[in-house]
Amino acid sequence: MKYNLFHKVRQLIIYLKPRDKSRYGQCRRCGACCKFMYQCVFLKYDDENKAVCRIEKLKFYTCSKYPLNSKEHHTKNVCGFQFPSEPG
Ligand code: SF4
Ligand code: SF4
DSSP: OOOOHHHHHHHHHHTTSOOOTTOEEOOOOOOGGGSSSSOOTTEEEOTTSOEEETTGGGOOHHHHHOSOSSTTOTTTTTOSEEOTTSOO
16 A cells, blocks of 8 residues: 555554553564554664664654554554454
């Protein structure tokens, strides 16, 4: 799927919603969510090949809330977070 400006704006609006509280798990720092639309310029990897955000303290609210809910969970095949509705 080719993402464009429409998708980016849509995501900014959707992420104004509160996060689904049923989410569980933790981030594995795989970096997949930092490059599913396009590779973010602030993404780097450490010596253990773990994703690091160069602007960790300032990162966008969409990043901090990802994944917001099951519908917006675009990296569920590799992500350390899950929702009860997703197959285990
Ligand atoms: S700002 Fe940081 S957390 Fe957000 S996509 Fe870029 S590298 Fe990932
Ligand atoms: S896809 Fe999931 S596990 Fe990977 S960096 Fe993003 S939030 Fe963390």
